[in-house]
Amino acid sequence: MHYEDRVVTAFTYCSVFWALLGMAAGVYVAAELVWPTIDWGWPALSFGRLRTAHTTLVLFGFGVSALIGTAFYSVQRTSHVRLFAPGLAWAVFYAWQATIVLGAISILSGWNAGKEYAELEWPFDLAIAAAWVSFAVVFFGTIARRKVESIYISNWFYGALIIVVAMLHIVNSLALPATLGKSYSLFAGAQDAVVQWWYGHNAVGFLLTGGFLGMLYYFLPKQAEQPIWSYRLSIVAFWAFVYTYIWAGPHHLHYHAVPEWLQSLGMVMSLILLAPSWATMVNGIMTVSGAAKKLKTDPALKFIVLALAFYGLATFEGPMLAIKSVNVFSHFTEWTIGHVHSGALGWNALITFGTFYFMVPRMAGAPLYSARLANIHFWLALAGTMLYVLAMWGAGVSQGVLWLSLDELGEVRFSFNDVMAAMKPYYLLRFLAGLLFLAGAALMAWNLAKTFAGRRTVTVAPPAIAAAGARA
Amino acid sequence: MNWMSLHRRLERNAGLLIFGVLLVSAIGGMVQLLPIVSDDSHARPAPGLLPYSPLELEGRDVYIRESCSTCHTQQIRALLAEVRRYGPYSRAGEFAYDRPFLWGSKRTGPDLHRVGGRYSDAWHRLHLLDPRSVVPSSIMPAYPWFERNAADRRGSIQARMRTLAKLGHPYTEQEIEAAPTALEGKTELDAVIAYLQSLGRSMDGQPQP
Numbered sequence: 029m030h031y032e033d034r035v036v037t038a039f040t041y042c043s044v045f046w047a048l049l050g051m052a053a054g055v056y057v058a059a060e061l062v063w064p065t066i067d068w069g070w071p072a073l074s075f076g077r078l079r080t081a082h083t084t085l086v087l088f089g090f091g092v093s094a095l096i097g098t099a100f101y102s103v104q105r106t107s108h109v110r111l112f113a114p115g116l117a118w119a120v121f122y123a124w125q126a127t128i129v130l131g132a133i134s135i136l137s138g139w140n141a142g143k144e145y146a147e148l149e150w151p152f153d154l155a156i157a158a159a160w161v162s163f164a165v166v167f168f169g170t171i172a173r174r175k176v177e178s179i180y181i182s183n184w185f186y187g188a189l190i191i192v193v194a195m196l197h198i199v200n201s202l203a204l205p206a207t208l209g210k211s212y213s214l215f216a217g218a219q220d221a222v223v224q225w226w227y228g229h230n231a232v233g234f235l236l237t238g239g240f241l242g243m244l245y246y247f248l249p250k251q252a253e254q255p256i257w258s259y260r261l262s263i264v265a266f267w268a269f270v271y272t273y274i275w276a277g278p279h280h281l282h283y284h285a286v287p288e289w290l291q292s293l294g295m296v297m298s299l300i301l302l303a304p305s306w307a308t309m310v311n312g313i314m315t316v317s318g319a320a321k322k323l324k325t326d327p328a329l330k331f332i333v334l335a336l337a338f339y340g341l342a343t344f345e346g347p348m349l350a351i352k353s354v355n356v357f358s359h360f361t362e363w364t365i366g367h368v369h370s371g372a373l374g375w376n377a378l379i380t381f382g383t384f385y386f387m388v389p390r391m392a393g394a395p396l397y398s399a400r401l402a403n404i405h406f407w408l409a410l411a412g413t414m415l416y417v418l419a420m421w422g423a424g425v426s427q428g429v430l431w432l433s434l435d436e437l438g439e440v441r442f443s444f445n446d447v448m449a450a451m452k453p454y455y456l457l458r459f460l461a462g463l464l465f466l467a468g469a470a471l472m473a474w475n476l477a478k479t480f481a482g483r484r485t486v487t488v489a490p491p492a493i494a495a496a497g498a499r500a
Numbered sequence: 501m502n503w504m505s506l507h508r509r510l511e512r513n514a515g516l517l518i519f520g521v522l523l524v525s526a527i528g529g530m531v532q533l534l535p536i537v538s539d540d541s542h543a544r545p546a547p548g549l550l551p552y553s554p555l556e557l558e559g560r561d562v563y564i565r566e567s568c569s570t571c572h573t574q575q576i577r578a579l580l581a582e583v584r585r586y587g588p589y590s591r592a593g594e595f596a597y598d599r600p601f602l603w604g605s606k607r608t609g610p611d612l613h614r615v616g617g618r619y620s621d622a623w624h625r626l627h628l629l630d631p632r633s634v635v636p637s638s639i640m641p642a643y644p645w646f647e648r649n650a651a652d653r654r655g656s657i658q659a660r661m662r663t664l665a666k667l668g669h670p671y672t673e674q675e676i677e678a679a680p681t682a683l684e685g686k687t688e689l690d691a692v693i694a695y696l697q698s699l700g701r702s703m704d705g706q707p708q709p
Contacts, residue, residue: 061608064632064639075641076567142564142600171514178511184521191518192525199533206663207656210561214667217595218542221603226529234525263507270521274528280605283577285592286542290532297528360573360607427607432581440585444610449637 363424
């Protein structure tokens with residue numbers, strides 16, 4: 029008996045591919061904000077469509093492929109069994125990749141459900157639901173057959189990802205189809221907005237936070253060669269996270285045409301959310317504190333720990349932005365984009381990169397092709413993320429203050445156009461930041477491909493379990 | 501039994517764990533969503549609000565196709581500066597026929613909720629085909645294909661209106677029958693302009709704060 033790692037390898041390849049393509053799309057739309065005519069009058073390159081393709085590719089192509097791959101990798105090892113129903117796992121793989129390929133094409137050719145981060149039309153929504161249920165069967169089936177008595181922490185988070193995202197996806201995608209490529213939401217106007225941000229915020233919550241925390245709880249202690257600092261803290265942080273996150277959505281609708289009680293409730297719960305978020309961060313930092321020496325030299329660990337720092341930054345910034353009096357200035361501005369990318373680049377992408385640097389040499393049975401390249405990637409990624417976030421802070425705070433600025437007669441002081449024109453240097457910086465980050469990702473792709481090229485066939489068998497932890 | 505041993509039962513039983521996560525995560529959504537989606541007052545059309553005409557509906561669907569809401573919000577917040585800049589703040593009833601809602605989350609370009617009637621059709625025509633011909637500093641994409649594409653290229657306007665009628669939009673059978681005729685000879689450019697000109701007009705002539 030050995031672990032089923034080929035499907036993990038396939039997800040890893042695809043995740044890296046979608047990362048490159050999705051980030052390249054991001055860099056291109058960033059360039060379009062500086063040079064607006066570079067869509068060459070071609071609809072598929074037009075900002076609105078390409079930007080939607082960018083978010084779809086990085087979220088569902090890069091992010092979810094990485095999550096499913098690492099979930100399959102770690103659930104076998106934390107359960108000491110081979111993946112349940114490997115055939116179904118392969119079906120998940122093909123269904124998911126086909127959905128991303130065809131979905132991206134459909135968006136570029138004009139299919140769009142119009143809901144942010146859920147733009148894929150109803151045929152894709154059905155495909156996603158089917159693939160997701162199969163993912164759940166493989167994952168929980170593996171857990172059900174585990175040889176270890178307790179279900180390990182990382183699996184709670186991956187499990188929460190599977191369950192809650194299924195719930196969000198089904199409710200938010202409720203729509204009546206008019207044609208194959210066009211449907212209308214079951215909810216209208218303000219009601220639709222509340223449902224959408226319950227989905228939108230918790231897609232961030234359970235996919236970009238919960239799922240990747242699963243990654244953290246497995247790969248951080250493995251790479252640091254340290255046990256999790258506090259098991260109790262993990263328990264408290266997990267349940268507080270699952271309970272609290274779901275309430276925070278309405279902070280996307282401050283001062284909008286939705287009830288005041290909903291906005292205030294969303295704000296208060298967003299502030300409370302800081303506690304479980306930082307509890308997890310503290311747990312991670314304390315775990316790695318015993319491995320300070322390895323942190324200096326090991327590229328995989330460096331990525332994971334830097335990701336943890338950005339996780340702390342983004343989960344602090346989020347609650348601050350949810351405060352109504354701060355949100356007045358930040359809402360609708362580039363600050364939001366900066367916040368999202370400090371999470372998406374700094375946390376999600378970096379921890380995924382670190383995980384790939386950990387996982388690929390193990391699956392290839394060969395050392396990483398070049399630690400030097402990985403270190404260069406590390407600094408490119410850090411520089412790119414920081415430059416991106418700083419540029420968007422500058423832009424966002426300027427927009428927030430200038431838009432709301434009134435003169436002594438109570439009239440707006442700056443025209444919208446003047447403020448927009450002033451954004452150009454920031455947009456240029458952001459474009460350069462994206463290029464740096466993309467260049468780093470390209471180095472990684474090369475490095476991992478060379479590592480795989482030097483592989484020997486490895487099959488990893490589950491180690492023996494000490495009697496105390498074994499399942500009766 | 502202390503809480504750690506209680507948790508030991510959860511973490512040793514996958515079924516219990518799944519059920520626990522589902523239960524704990526569902527609470528917030530139920531408290532926030534159910535009162536909103538079950539309360540008709542959030543979906544009741546504002547007094548002067550009409551469902552989109554076939555041409556406006558076609559324009560709206562083109563607007564969605566191009567993801568215009570990526571850069572343009574349709575939500576004037578209840579803040580003095582926003583009301584000064586864009587007009588009366590947005591009311592829930594004004595969006596009763598918006599499936600999906602298009603409030604957006606980012607203002608790279610200006611808010612469009614009350615853009616209806618603010619510019620002439622001729623201005624919009626120039627602006628959509630070549631934004632920089634009327635606003636030199638604009639970074640909006642040009643949409644030359646709007647002029648080339650006939651409105652309702654796929655001939656689905658009746659299917660779309662019937663779907664919306666099923667969802668409660670008050671389209672009569674005669675209106676649906678007449679829709680293809682109403683779109684005859686029109687381009688997507690005409691449709692988008694008709695949609696933009698319809699935005700935020702339902703409160704015209706009413707007392708405003």
